[in-house]
Amino acid sequence: MQQHIKQLIESRISANYFDTTRPLSDADIAELVRLATLAPTAYNFQNWKFIAVRSPQAKARLKAVSYKQQKVEDAPVTFIIVGTLAAHEGLPQALKPSVDAGIMSQKVADGLVTMAVNSHPGNPQLQRDEALRSGSLAAMTLMLAAEGMGWNSSALSGFDPAGVAREFKLGENDVPVMLVTVGFAAPGNWPQKPRRPVQEVMEFA
Amino acid sequence: MQQHIKQLIESRISANYFDTTRPLSDADIAELVRLATLAPTAYNFQNWKFIAVRSPQAKARLKAVSYKQQKVEDAPVTFIIVGTLAAHEGLPQALKPSVDAGIMSQKVADGLVTMAVNSHPGNPQLQRDEALRSGSLAAMTLMLAAEGMGWNSSALSGFDPAGVAREFKLGENDVPVMLVTVGFAAPGNWPQKPRRPVQEVMEFA
Numbered sequence: 001m002q003q004h005i006k007q008l009i010e011s012r013i014s015a016n017y018f019d020t021t022r023p024l025s026d027a028d029i030a031e032l033v034r035l036a037t038l039a040p041t042a043y044n045f046q047n048w049k050f051i052a053v054r055s056p057q058a059k060a061r062l063k064a065v066s067y068k069q070q071k072v073e074d075a076p077v078t079f080i081i082v083g084t085l086a087a088h089e090g091l092p093q094a095l096k097p098s099v100d101a102g103i104m105s106q107k108v109a110d111g112l113v114t115m116a117v118n119s120h121p122g123n124p125q126l127q128r129d130e131a132l133r134s135g136s137l138a139a140m141t142l143m144l145a146a147e148g149m150g151w152n153s154s155a156l157s158g159f160d161p162a163g164v165a166r167e168f169k170l171g172e173n174d175v176p177v178m179l180v181t182v183g184f185a186a187p188g189n190w191p192q193k194p195r196r197p198v199q200e201v202m203e204f205a
Numbered sequence: 206m207q208q209h210i211k212q213l214i215e216s217r218i219s220a221n222y223f224d225t226t227r228p229l230s231d232a233d234i235a236e237l238v239r240l241a242t243l244a245p246t247a248y249n250f251q252n253w254k255f256i257a258v259r260s261p262q263a264k265a266r267l268k269a270v271s272y273k274q275q276k277v278e279d280a281p282v283t284f285i286i287v288g289t290l291a292a293h294e295g296l297p298q299a300l301k302p303s304v305d306a307g308i309m310s311q312k313v314a315d316g317l318v319t320m321a322v323n324s325h326p327g328n329p330q331l332q333r334d335e336a337l338r339s340g341s342l343a344a345m346t347l348m349l350a351a352e353g354m355g356w357n358s359s360a361l362s363g364f365d366p367a368g369v370a371r372e373f374k375l376g377e378n379d380v381p382v383m384l385v386t387v388g389f390a391a392p393g394n395w396p397q398k399p400r401r402p403v404q405e406v407m408e409f410a
Contacts, residue, residue, distance in 0.1 A: 005210055005353030009243050009346060026409065033407045037400045038214050039345060042362045044398050050407040058410035097399035104395070132334055133362060133383060136341030140244060141214060144349060148210030157247045157338060168410060178338060190309070193249050194302035195242045202238045202255040204231065205263035205373065 008147045010192070015152040017186040018075040024151070024183065029054065029077050032149075032182065036081075036142035041134040043116050046094045047087035048134050051080040051168055065163030066179060071154060075181035078156075080164060081139050083131025085124075085173040088116035128175060135177030142180055152185040213352045215397070220357040222391040223280040229356070229388065234259065234282050237354075237387065241286075241347035246339040248321050251299045252292035253339050256285040256373055270368030271384060276359060280386035283361075285369060286344050288336025290329075290378040293321035333380060340382030347385055357390040 033050045041047060053062045054077040062080070063072040072078050084090070095109040120127055143153040156179040164176045238255045246252060258267045259282040267285070268277040277283050289295070300314040325332055348358040361384040369381045 005213055005349055006240065008210055009240050009350060012243065012245075014245050029409070030403055030407065034403045035211065035214050037403065037406060038217065038397065040217075040219050040348075040360045042360075046401055046406070048406060051410050052407060053410045055410060094401060095398075097401065101399050103398055128334075129337055130362065132337035133341045136338045137345045137360070140342045140345035141349070143245075144210055144346070145214060155245045155247075155342070157335065192243065193300075193308055194306050196251055196299060196302065198235055198239045198242065201242060201251070201253060202235065202257060204234070205256050205258045205260060 005144070008144055012143065012147050013152060013185070013189055013192050014154045015181070015183075015185040015189050016071055016154065017188045018071055018152070018181065018183040019186045020074050022076065022184040024054075024076040028149075032142050032145055033079070035145040036138040039134075039137040039141040041137065042130055043087075043091055043112050044094055044098065045087040045091060045116075045130065045134060047084040047090060047131060048138055049082040049084065049174065051082065053078045053080060061167045062164070062179070065167055066156060066159035069156065069158065071181050072179070075183040077182050079142065079180045079182070080168060080176055081135045081178045081180060082170060083135035083175045083177045085127040085131055085175060086120070087127065087130055087134075088113070088120040091116050131175040132177055135175070139178045139180050142182075146182045151182050154181045155179070156181065210349070213349055217348065217352050218357060218390070218394055218397050219359045220386070220388075220390040220394050221276055221359065222393045223276055223357070223386065223388040224391045225279050227281065227389040229259075229281040233354070237347050237350055238284075240350040241343040244339075244342040244346040246342065247335055248292075248296055248317050249299055249303065250292040250296060250335065250339060252289040252295060252336060253343055254287040254289065254379065255343075256287065258283045258285060266372045267369070267384070270372055271361060271364035274361065274363065276386050277384070280388040282387050284347065284385045284387070285373060285381055286340045286383045286385060287375060288340035288380045288382045290332040290336055290380060291325070292332065292335055292339075293318070293325040296321050336380040337382055340380070344383045344385050347387075351387045356387055359386045360384070361386065
Protein backbone atom coordinates (compact mmCIF):
# COMPACT_ATOMS: atom_id res chain seq x y z
CA MET A 1 0.00 0.00 0.00
CA GLN A 2 2.00 2.93 -1.29
CA GLN A 3 -0.46 5.77 -1.32
CA HIS A 4 0.84 9.26 -1.64
CA ILE A 5 0.54 11.35 1.51
CA LYS A 6 -1.93 13.64 -0.24
CA GLN A 7 -4.30 10.74 -0.87
CA LEU A 8 -3.85 9.54 2.70
CA ILE A 9 -4.77 12.96 4.07
CA GLU A 10 -7.72 13.23 1.72
CA SER A 11 -9.08 9.78 2.52
CA ARG A 12 -8.49 9.68 6.28
CA ILE A 13 -11.66 9.30 8.30
CA SER A 14 -12.30 9.59 12.01
CA ALA A 15 -13.65 6.12 12.70
CA ASN A 16 -16.35 5.58 15.27
CA TYR A 17 -16.89 1.92 14.48
CA PHE A 18 -14.11 -0.63 14.57
CA ASP A 19 -13.95 -4.27 13.56
CA THR A 20 -13.71 -6.11 16.87
CA THR A 21 -12.40 -9.27 15.22
CA ARG A 22 -9.17 -7.86 13.81
CA PRO A 23 -6.41 -7.25 16.35
CA LEU A 24 -3.12 -5.41 16.04
CA SER A 25 0.04 -7.05 17.32
CA ASP A 26 2.21 -5.51 20.00
CA ALA A 27 4.87 -5.13 17.32
CA ASP A 28 2.43 -3.14 15.15
CA ILE A 29 1.59 -0.96 18.13
CA ALA A 30 5.23 -0.31 19.00
CA GLU A 31 5.98 0.56 15.37
CA LEU A 32 3.24 3.20 15.43
CA VAL A 33 4.75 4.71 18.56
CA ARG A 34 8.23 4.65 17.04
CA LEU A 35 6.95 6.60 14.04
CA ALA A 36 5.01 9.00 16.28
CA THR A 37 8.19 9.86 18.15
CA LEU A 38 9.73 11.08 14.89
CA ALA A 39 7.40 14.09 15.08
CA PRO A 40 9.20 17.33 15.89
CA THR A 41 9.24 18.96 19.31
CA ALA A 42 10.64 22.27 20.52
CA TYR A 43 14.34 21.78 21.34
CA ASN A 44 13.74 18.13 20.44
CA PHE A 45 12.25 17.84 23.93
CA GLN A 46 10.43 14.58 23.11
CA ASN A 47 8.30 15.45 26.12
CA TRP A 48 5.81 12.65 25.74
CA LYS A 49 4.74 9.17 26.78
CA PHE A 50 2.46 6.70 25.06
CA ILE A 51 0.28 4.21 26.89
CA ALA A 52 -1.08 1.57 24.55
CA VAL A 53 -4.34 0.38 26.07
CA ARG A 54 -5.20 -2.98 24.52
CA SER A 55 -6.10 -5.48 27.25
CA PRO A 56 -9.82 -5.90 27.97
CA GLN A 57 -9.31 -4.83 31.58
CA ALA A 58 -7.41 -1.66 30.70
CA LYS A 59 -9.90 -0.80 27.96
CA ALA A 60 -12.74 -1.05 30.48
CA ARG A 61 -10.93 1.32 32.82
CA LEU A 62 -10.26 3.78 30.00
CA LYS A 63 -13.80 3.59 28.65
CA ALA A 64 -15.14 4.45 32.11
CA VAL A 65 -13.19 7.73 32.11
CA SER A 66 -13.90 8.65 28.49
CA TYR A 67 -17.67 9.06 28.60
CA LYS A 68 -18.22 5.37 27.88
CA GLN A 69 -17.26 5.76 24.24
CA GLN A 70 -17.73 2.34 22.74
CA LYS A 71 -14.85 2.65 20.29
CA VAL A 72 -12.40 2.48 23.19
CA GLU A 73 -13.64 -1.06 23.80
CA ASP A 74 -14.04 -2.00 20.14
CA ALA A 75 -10.74 -0.76 18.70
CA PRO A 76 -7.79 -3.10 19.20
CA VAL A 77 -5.78 -0.30 20.78
CA THR A 78 -6.30 3.18 22.15
CA PHE A 79 -3.21 5.26 22.81
CA ILE A 80 -3.20 7.65 25.72
CA ILE A 81 -0.90 10.33 24.39
CA VAL A 82 0.69 12.15 27.27
CA GLY A 83 2.65 15.40 27.06
CA THR A 84 4.98 16.15 29.92
CA LEU A 85 5.53 19.39 31.80
CA ALA A 86 8.96 20.59 32.93
CA ALA A 87 10.33 19.36 29.62
CA HIS A 88 13.60 21.21 30.23
CA GLU A 89 14.45 18.71 32.96
CA GLY A 90 14.51 15.86 30.46
CA LEU A 91 16.30 17.74 27.70
CA PRO A 92 19.88 16.54 28.39
CA GLN A 93 18.66 12.95 28.14
CA ALA A 94 16.57 13.75 25.04
CA LEU A 95 19.57 15.27 23.24
CA LYS A 96 22.05 12.60 24.26
CA PRO A 97 21.35 10.36 21.22
CA SER A 98 22.07 13.34 18.93
CA VAL A 99 25.36 14.04 20.71
CA ASP A 100 26.29 10.36 20.70
CA ALA A 101 25.59 10.22 16.95
CA GLY A 102 27.89 13.19 16.36
CA ILE A 103 25.04 15.32 14.97
CA MET A 104 25.49 18.05 17.55
CA SER A 105 28.37 18.74 19.88
CA GLN A 106 27.95 18.56 23.63
CA LYS A 107 28.49 22.31 23.64
CA VAL A 108 25.55 22.90 21.30
CA ALA A 109 23.39 20.55 23.37
CA ASP A 110 24.39 22.37 26.54
CA GLY A 111 23.47 25.67 24.89
CA LEU A 112 20.00 24.39 24.04
CA VAL A 113 19.53 23.17 27.60
CA THR A 114 20.54 26.59 28.90
CA MET A 115 18.01 28.29 26.62
CA ALA A 116 15.23 25.98 27.78
CA VAL A 117 16.18 26.35 31.43
CA ASN A 118 16.05 30.11 30.99
CA SER A 119 12.51 30.10 29.63
CA HIS A 120 10.47 27.16 30.91
CA PRO A 121 10.74 27.07 34.73
CA GLY A 122 8.22 29.42 36.29
CA ASN A 123 6.13 29.52 33.11
CA PRO A 124 3.36 26.95 33.61
CA GLN A 125 1.37 28.11 30.57
CA LEU A 126 4.36 27.67 28.25
CA GLN A 127 5.01 24.24 29.75
CA ARG A 128 1.42 23.18 29.24
CA ASP A 129 1.31 24.60 25.71
CA GLU A 130 4.48 22.67 24.89
CA ALA A 131 2.96 19.46 26.26
CA LEU A 132 -0.15 20.01 24.12
CA ARG A 133 1.92 20.85 21.03
CA SER A 134 4.26 17.87 21.34
CA GLY A 135 1.49 15.41 22.13
CA SER A 136 -0.68 16.63 19.27
CA LEU A 137 2.15 16.58 16.71
CA ALA A 138 2.89 12.99 17.73
CA ALA A 139 -0.81 12.07 17.59
CA MET A 140 -1.18 13.34 14.03
CA THR A 141 1.95 11.53 12.91
CA LEU A 142 0.66 8.35 14.51
CA MET A 143 -2.74 8.68 12.79
CA LEU A 144 -1.24 9.22 9.35
CA ALA A 145 1.23 6.37 9.89
CA ALA A 146 -1.71 4.14 10.83
CA GLU A 147 -3.58 5.26 7.72
CA GLY A 148 -0.53 4.36 5.61
CA MET A 149 -0.59 0.87 7.07
CA GLY A 150 -4.21 0.44 6.02
CA TRP A 151 -5.68 0.98 9.46
CA ASN A 152 -8.08 3.64 10.67
CA SER A 153 -8.01 5.91 13.66
CA SER A 154 -9.91 8.43 15.68
CA ALA A 155 -8.70 11.25 17.91
CA LEU A 156 -10.64 11.78 21.13
CA SER A 157 -10.39 14.77 23.37
CA GLY A 158 -13.58 13.76 25.17
CA PHE A 159 -12.24 12.19 28.34
CA ASP A 160 -11.88 13.04 31.99
CA PRO A 161 -8.22 14.04 32.44
CA ALA A 162 -8.26 13.46 36.19
CA GLY A 163 -9.83 10.05 35.71
CA VAL A 164 -7.28 9.06 33.08
CA ALA A 165 -4.47 10.25 35.36
CA ARG A 166 -5.84 8.22 38.26
CA GLU A 167 -6.55 5.03 36.33
CA PHE A 168 -3.22 4.96 34.52
CA LYS A 169 -1.05 6.31 37.32
CA LEU A 170 0.14 9.42 35.52
CA GLY A 171 2.65 11.60 37.35
CA GLU A 172 2.07 15.21 38.32
CA ASN A 173 3.95 16.41 35.24
CA ASP A 174 1.93 14.23 32.87
CA VAL A 175 -0.83 15.86 30.83
CA PRO A 176 -3.12 13.48 28.94
CA VAL A 177 -3.31 15.35 25.61
CA MET A 178 -5.44 13.09 23.47
CA LEU A 179 -6.68 9.56 23.07
CA VAL A 180 -6.15 7.94 19.67
CA THR A 181 -7.94 4.73 18.76
CA VAL A 182 -6.44 2.61 15.98
CA GLY A 183 -7.76 -0.47 14.22
CA PHE A 184 -9.71 -1.66 11.22
CA ALA A 185 -12.86 0.31 10.53
CA ALA A 186 -16.18 -1.53 10.57
CA PRO A 187 -18.99 -0.58 8.17
CA GLY A 188 -21.15 2.42 9.00
CA ASN A 189 -18.58 5.13 9.59
CA TRP A 190 -19.06 8.63 8.28
CA PRO A 191 -16.92 9.50 5.27
CA GLN A 192 -14.45 12.33 5.71
CA LYS A 193 -16.52 15.37 6.56
CA PRO A 194 -16.17 18.36 4.25
CA ARG A 195 -14.37 21.40 5.58
CA ARG A 196 -15.04 25.09 5.41
CA PRO A 197 -13.63 26.66 2.23
CA VAL A 198 -9.90 27.40 2.38
CA GLN A 199 -10.41 31.07 1.63
CA GLU A 200 -12.44 31.42 4.84
CA VAL A 201 -9.58 30.25 7.02
CA MET A 202 -6.47 31.56 5.29
CA GLU A 203 -4.98 34.89 4.38
CA PHE A 204 -1.78 35.93 2.68
CA ALA A 205 0.59 38.45 4.23
CA MET B 206 7.33 11.59 -5.80
CA GLN B 207 5.26 8.77 -4.32
CA GLN B 208 7.05 7.98 -1.11
CA HIS B 209 5.27 5.92 1.46
CA ILE B 210 4.22 7.82 4.57
CA LYS B 211 6.62 5.76 6.65
CA GLN B 212 9.57 6.91 4.57
CA LEU B 213 8.32 10.50 4.74
CA ILE B 214 8.13 10.37 8.51
CA GLU B 215 11.53 8.74 8.74
CA SER B 216 13.24 11.21 6.40
CA ARG B 217 11.58 14.46 7.54
CA ILE B 218 14.04 16.99 8.89
CA SER B 219 13.46 20.25 10.73
CA ALA B 220 15.18 22.63 8.31
CA ASN B 221 17.06 25.64 9.62
CA TYR B 222 18.50 26.64 6.25
CA PHE B 223 16.35 27.30 3.22
CA ASP B 224 17.19 27.97 -0.42
CA THR B 225 16.32 31.64 -0.85
CA THR B 226 16.18 31.34 -4.65
CA ARG B 227 13.30 28.87 -4.87
CA PRO B 228 9.85 30.30 -4.21
CA LEU B 229 6.52 28.61 -3.66
CA SER B 230 3.50 29.85 -5.57
CA ASP B 231 0.38 31.12 -3.86
CA ALA B 232 -1.40 28.09 -5.31
CA ASP B 233 1.17 25.78 -3.64
CA ILE B 234 0.64 27.60 -0.38
CA ALA B 235 -3.15 27.40 -0.55
CA GLU B 236 -2.94 23.70 -1.36
CA LEU B 237 -0.88 23.11 1.79
CA VAL B 238 -3.51 24.91 3.85
CA ARG B 239 -6.31 22.93 2.20
CA LEU B 240 -4.60 19.70 3.16
CA ALA B 241 -3.89 20.99 6.68
CA THR B 242 -7.60 21.65 7.20
CA LEU B 243 -8.29 17.96 6.61
CA ALA B 244 -6.73 17.26 10.02
CA PRO B 245 -9.27 16.21 12.63
CA THR B 246 -10.62 18.51 15.33
CA ALA B 247 -12.93 17.87 18.28
CA TYR B 248 -16.54 18.09 17.07
CA ASN B 249 -15.03 19.01 13.68
CA PHE B 250 -14.58 22.49 15.18
CA GLN B 251 -12.05 23.54 12.54
CA ASN B 252 -11.10 26.20 15.06
CA TRP B 253 -8.13 27.58 13.19
CA LYS B 254 -6.78 30.21 10.84
CA PHE B 255 -3.67 30.19 8.70
CA ILE B 256 -1.70 33.30 7.83
CA ALA B 257 0.78 32.67 5.03
CA VAL B 258 3.61 35.13 5.53
CA ARG B 259 5.52 35.40 2.26
CA SER B 260 6.02 39.06 1.33
CA PRO B 261 9.37 40.58 2.33
CA GLN B 262 7.62 43.19 4.47
CA ALA B 263 5.50 40.68 6.37
CA LYS B 264 8.49 38.36 6.82
CA ALA B 265 10.44 41.22 8.39
CA ARG B 266 7.62 41.90 10.82
CA LEU B 267 7.35 38.23 11.73
CA LYS B 268 11.10 37.80 12.11
CA ALA B 269 11.17 40.71 14.54
CA VAL B 270 8.72 38.92 16.85
CA SER B 271 10.29 35.47 16.52
CA TYR B 272 13.69 36.09 18.04
CA LYS B 273 15.13 37.18 14.68
CA GLN B 274 15.22 33.61 13.39
CA GLN B 275 16.76 33.88 9.95
CA LYS B 276 14.72 31.05 8.47
CA VAL B 277 11.60 33.21 8.68
CA GLU B 278 13.26 35.52 6.16
CA ASP B 279 14.90 32.78 4.08
CA ALA B 280 11.99 30.37 3.66
CA PRO B 281 9.52 31.27 0.92
CA VAL B 282 6.65 31.06 3.39
CA THR B 283 6.06 30.84 7.11
CA PHE B 284 2.59 29.92 8.26
CA ILE B 285 1.25 31.43 11.44
CA ILE B 286 -1.01 28.66 12.63
CA VAL B 287 -3.69 30.10 14.83
CA GLY B 288 -6.07 28.13 17.02
CA THR B 289 -9.24 29.87 18.08
CA LEU B 290 -10.94 30.00 21.46
CA ALA B 291 -14.70 29.82 21.93
CA ALA B 292 -14.77 27.19 19.21
CA HIS B 293 -18.36 26.29 20.10
CA GLU B 294 -19.49 29.62 18.67
CA GLY B 295 -18.27 28.67 15.20
CA LEU B 296 -19.50 25.07 15.32
CA PRO B 297 -22.82 25.53 13.46
CA GLN B 298 -20.92 27.10 10.56
CA ALA B 299 -18.21 24.43 10.72
CA LEU B 300 -20.77 21.61 10.51
CA LYS B 301 -22.89 23.20 7.80
CA PRO B 302 -20.91 21.64 4.91
CA SER B 303 -21.47 18.18 6.47
CA VAL B 304 -25.21 18.82 6.78
CA ASP B 305 -25.37 20.24 3.26
CA ALA B 306 -23.58 17.16 1.94
CA GLY B 307 -26.11 14.90 3.66
CA ILE B 308 -23.46 13.28 5.84
CA MET B 309 -25.13 14.26 9.07
CA SER B 310 -28.66 15.46 9.71
CA GLN B 311 -29.35 18.92 11.06
CA LYS B 312 -30.55 17.19 14.22
CA VAL B 313 -27.23 15.43 14.73
CA ALA B 314 -25.37 18.69 14.07
CA ASP B 315 -27.59 20.49 16.56
CA GLY B 316 -26.88 17.78 19.12
CA LEU B 317 -23.13 18.24 18.70
CA VAL B 318 -23.50 21.99 19.10
CA THR B 319 -25.48 21.45 22.30
CA MET B 320 -22.76 19.19 23.68
CA ALA B 321 -20.06 21.76 22.89
CA VAL B 322 -22.10 24.61 24.31
CA ASN B 323 -22.56 22.61 27.50
CA SER B 324 -18.84 22.08 28.03
CA HIS B 325 -16.77 24.89 26.51
CA PRO B 326 -18.12 28.23 27.78
CA GLY B 327 -16.67 29.06 31.17
CA ASN B 328 -13.79 26.62 30.70
CA PRO B 329 -10.87 28.71 29.42
CA GLN B 330 -8.32 25.91 29.91
CA LEU B 331 -10.34 23.51 27.78
CA GLN B 332 -10.75 26.18 25.11
CA ARG B 333 -7.04 26.88 25.06
CA ASP B 334 -6.15 23.18 25.02
CA GLU B 335 -8.52 22.70 22.09
CA ALA B 336 -6.91 25.59 20.22
CA LEU B 337 -3.47 24.05 20.82
CA ARG B 338 -4.63 20.60 19.80
CA SER B 339 -6.36 21.71 16.60
CA GLY B 340 -3.53 24.00 15.54
CA SER B 341 -0.89 21.36 16.19
CA LEU B 342 -2.78 18.61 14.36
CA ALA B 343 -3.09 20.93 11.37
CA ALA B 344 0.59 21.90 11.60
CA MET B 345 1.75 18.29 11.50
CA THR B 346 -0.52 17.50 8.57
CA LEU B 347 0.83 20.53 6.74
CA MET B 348 4.45 19.53 7.39
CA LEU B 349 3.95 15.98 6.14
CA ALA B 350 2.04 17.23 3.11
CA ALA B 351 4.93 19.59 2.36
CA GLU B 352 7.39 16.72 2.73
CA GLY B 353 5.34 14.70 0.27
CA MET B 354 5.62 17.51 -2.26
CA GLY B 355 9.40 17.46 -1.97
CA TRP B 356 9.66 20.52 0.24
CA ASN B 357 11.04 20.88 3.74
CA SER B 358 9.67 22.49 6.84
CA SER B 359 10.37 23.54 10.36
CA ALA B 360 8.04 24.03 13.32
CA LEU B 361 8.82 27.00 15.56
CA SER B 362 7.36 27.61 18.97
CA GLY B 363 10.01 30.25 19.68
CA PHE B 364 8.10 33.46 19.09
CA ASP B 365 6.52 36.26 21.08
CA PRO B 366 2.78 35.51 21.05
CA ALA B 367 1.80 39.07 21.96
CA GLY B 368 4.06 40.44 19.24
CA VAL B 369 2.63 38.07 16.64
CA ALA B 370 -0.89 39.02 17.71
CA ARG B 371 -0.08 42.72 17.41
CA GLU B 372 1.75 42.55 14.08
CA PHE B 373 -0.80 40.35 12.38
CA LYS B 374 -3.93 41.81 13.95
CA LEU B 375 -5.09 38.65 15.68
CA GLY B 376 -8.39 38.83 17.53
CA GLU B 377 -8.83 38.22 21.25
CA ASN B 378 -9.90 34.62 20.59
CA ASP B 379 -6.89 33.88 18.38
CA VAL B 380 -4.01 31.88 19.88
CA PRO B 381 -0.87 31.69 17.75
CA VAL B 382 -0.06 28.00 18.22
CA MET B 383 2.97 27.49 16.06
CA LEU B 384 4.95 28.94 13.16
CA VAL B 385 5.76 26.56 10.32
CA THR B 386 8.33 27.49 7.69
CA VAL B 387 8.14 25.69 4.34
CA GLY B 388 10.47 25.73 1.37
CA PHE B 389 13.39 23.98 -0.23
CA ALA B 390 16.19 23.11 2.18
CA ALA B 391 19.64 24.57 1.55
CA PRO B 392 22.80 22.57 2.33
CA GLY B 393 24.00 22.43 5.89
CA ASN B 394 20.92 21.25 7.75
CA TRP B 395 21.08 18.66 10.48
CA PRO B 396 19.80 15.23 9.52
CA GLN B 397 16.84 13.93 11.43
CA LYS B 398 17.95 13.73 15.04
CA PRO B 399 17.73 10.33 16.70
CA ARG B 400 15.07 9.82 19.32
CA ARG B 401 15.04 8.19 22.70
CA PRO B 402 14.37 4.45 22.48
CA VAL B 403 10.70 3.55 22.08
CA GLN B 404 10.70 1.37 25.18
CA GLU B 405 11.59 4.44 27.28
CA VAL B 406 8.48 6.32 26.22
CA MET B 407 5.84 3.63 25.82
CA GLU B 408 4.07 1.12 27.95
CA PHE B 409 1.38 -1.46 27.31
CA ALA B 410 -1.75 -1.63 29.39
